[in-house]
Amino acid sequence: MQKKTFELLDLFCQLELSKTLESCPPETLTADETMSFLWPLNERFRPLIHQIRTVKYRKQYERDADKAIREFALRDSRWESVPLVVWRVLLERHQQAIAVCVANKMNARNAVFMHVPSGLTDTARTKFAVVWLCHAMKLPYPVRDESQLDIETSFENLSLKPH
Template sequence: MEVIEALWPLNDVFRPLMPEISTLPYAPDLEAEADQAIENFIRGDGETAWENLPLGVWRVLAERHTQSLVVASANEAAGNPLMTIPEDLPEYAWLCAAMLYLMYQMKLPYPVKPLSLDKFPPPGASASHRLH
């Protein structure tokens, strides 16, 4: 559950652009740019590193984020540990650790489907809200 809770704040980063990026197809040729965006985020720029990203890169990042949450939820439901968060890692660094572990250079475990605004967690939804 810690991994889900760590990734959950990214929902708020994606939410303003979801109407636009949900209409785009997934473009594998933008995966390297998505990796660079993750690196920039982790280096300390946070979401400001993503301010000028092309919408296609946002689409790749959103797909990786969504599939990461599904993977984490499935593992949580099955009682399988997904990743270990070191005890001495400050909580503010958990998001970057989870992004690096799950989203960076991610080989998508599930087929890409159109993003659905109806299934995207609404504002204020807690991390216990499961994606189906």
């Protein structure tokens, strides 16, 4: 885990539990349990999925995706002002995090997958899992380009913000 992700998780714990991450007793989550906490984010992507899929993955927006994840964890941001190119990075990370959970379930027989601080609500567990898995994520699988139309090339004068 990168230092900036650990620092974000520590800050998150301080806001949620008034404790540092290191002082929180851990609870274990299996891959299935972790996936159940990632799953609610599908609803966030669902209204924009067709727009997001028209955009190619661009590595240069990964830092902006990290900022969006930080705002989600610390300020419950809904990502209203996030451009589609950043949504594309967020979607890829989300899908690959779920794929990692599925692979772990299959290969490790759903053994311990991650630890979360004891006492988090389900909503806070979702945020913790998103930060743990998706913040500063090095994608474990190749990105599959699903875009059939790269809208920002065809319509250069349009805003890249989701409509």
